[in-house]
Amino acid sequence: MRGRVLVLTAERLAAIAAADPFTGADEKLRHVTFLFDPVEEVVWTTLRLPAADGEQAAFSGKAIYLYLPHGYGRSKLNNAYFERVLAATATTRNRRTVAALVELAGAPV
Numbered sequence: 001m002r003g004r005v006l007v008l009t010a011e012r013l014a015a016i017a018a019a020d021p022f023t024g025a026d027e028k029l030r031h032v033t034f035l036f037d038p039v040e041e042v043v044w045t046t047l048r049l050p051a052a053d054g055e056q057a058a059f060s061g062k063a064i065y066l067y068l069p070h071g072y073g074r075s076k077l078n079n080a081y082f083e084r085v086l087a088a089t090a091t092t093r094n095r096r097t098v099a100a101l102v103e104l105a106g107a108p109v
């Protein structure tokens with residue numbers, strides 16, 4: 001079985017990070033699910049997310065932004081769920097990791 005690798009330019013990574021709609025929320029409770037292939041908006045709008053109370057998700061073409069106040073480990077809004085329902089390869093990182101990657105890439109913020 002082959003693994004896939006997602007490669008983003010520093011600018012694209014910074015743009016995804018900057019588009020996070022949950023910027024006022026605790027960074028420990030925020031995650032970004034990066035989609036390897038774009039998903040059409042219509043697919044996203046028809047999903048019935050299994051979100052627990054207080055959980056929020058926002059979609060932006062090749063990324064899904066998550067606010068998970070009960071923690072990622074307890075949420076049904078996880079990488080496996082999105083890969084299954086969107087039929088797309090995905091990888092999820094917490095917001096601190098995303099910020100570190102942006103910094104390492106030397107991307108303009």
